Amino acid sequence: MKEGYKGLGVLMDAPDGPNAAIREMLRKGHERGACDAILVPMKVPSGDSYMHVLVDDVEMLDRAAPISPVLTVQGARAVTSLTRRGDEGVCIAAVMRPCEAEAVIELRKLFQVDLEHITIITMDSPGTVPLQDFARDPEEGERVFAEALATWDDSAMRPICQTCEKSNSAVGDLHLGLRGVQTGKVLLIPQGEKGLEAIAKLGLTPDHPIDEWKQASDKAMARKRGTRKANHEDLRKRASGLSGLLDLLGACINCHNCMRVCPICYCKQCKFDSPELRNTSSDYLDRADRSGSLRMPSDMLLFHMGRMSHMVLSCVSCGACEDACPTGVPVAQLFSLVAHDAQERFEYMPGRSSEEKRPLVTFEFEEFSEVED
């Protein structure tokens, strides 16, 4: 985690809860010219989902839900669609969860976003409600989420959120500390020059120590690390080996939704959608002949493992893939397991710093001697 400015933040009043406080801050920032527009999650008119919305008219902010109950379109995808044509000097404040912001940083390394005039605002995340549960019963989803936000009990949140030890990471230029902060307050933590600039434009002075928040966060994250380790060990037992893995992925219907919603999978043409993997019927027949039968369409496992090899080092475990899976394959948990192992081996943490190089575009002269024979 990056350190806040001299360990100081701004303790802001939030009598009506953190969402209202963030809305107020955004409104003030817009008024004072800190940003031209705001990208923030908002309830859709039908009331059964949330989307990132680019807000120009601050009146609309009343409907914003900065801490939304569900992760629908990954925020990094929203930022990509905004800035992929390059920087045009429009200042945008983008509100999102830490995992979304981490993906933004990875996409910057992949030249898919331009952050020159984007100020990212993140907050402690209580997790999100599984997307399909929410779609089935939005009212119940809202209730469950409100409770999680109030109590920080994540047991009804997505499994990937329960094991997320970075849900309090201060990734954004401004981060809102909620956990362990006294009731009726939120702690605004600026980071780097952009964060300080934004704070100055808001007319605030960082004068409140962040220690208390940090201690509470570290404690909570340590607990989640334990949950994550237990979850991974369980998964390792279940999914290990060919038959276990195929059982876990057995319900996959090759829709490639997981790839389409993945913020890191940015390629315009995916190898797994390309004609390269279309073979002749006699080729399939040869393969069926060898094993007696062949699952069609074929190469389901190749798709998942191939996708792993392409994006797992930058995987932020946001869980968008699992939310998008129509058949309930625990794909985010599986990817998170491999991501954790791989990132540890490469001593890389996605979203940690935009200055850090992605592991596969750099090297050391002496390393990985264990794979050389």
Next chain:
Amino acid sequence: MTSSDAKADSQGFRPRVVGFLCNWCSYAGADLAGTSRLDVPAAISPIRVMCSSRVDPVLIMTALMRGADGVLVTGCHPGDCHYDKGNYFARRRFALTDQILTSLGLEPERVRLSWVSASEGPRYAEVVNEFIEEIRELGPNPMRTNRSL
């Protein structure tokens, strides 16, 4: 040829290995092994690539899933890459492949990375023989016969 390639063991297992050989060092090394009349098993199917760093993990996985019992990636020794540093990138890509196979419990021993220079005909023969023996001990790749792949 008198080597192990034609020999099937008691279960009738004849290993088949795909080799990715870099054009500048290892392919020339393999060529030298041949012209030196060294014993190189025909169980290996060599594929010439311009650089070992060109071997995307997906290529290795494709070979395994289509039933190769092992995959060998060879390139110039570190420091000797024709493109200066391709093999360092190859090593990282290979380490990632190794990690994915390890994390998923999918027999990482079936893949091997070795450095073979153009002058190392004997080393090429040794690497291939050794690897095929290892694969023989491992037995057939279960992916070859799995019906739900």
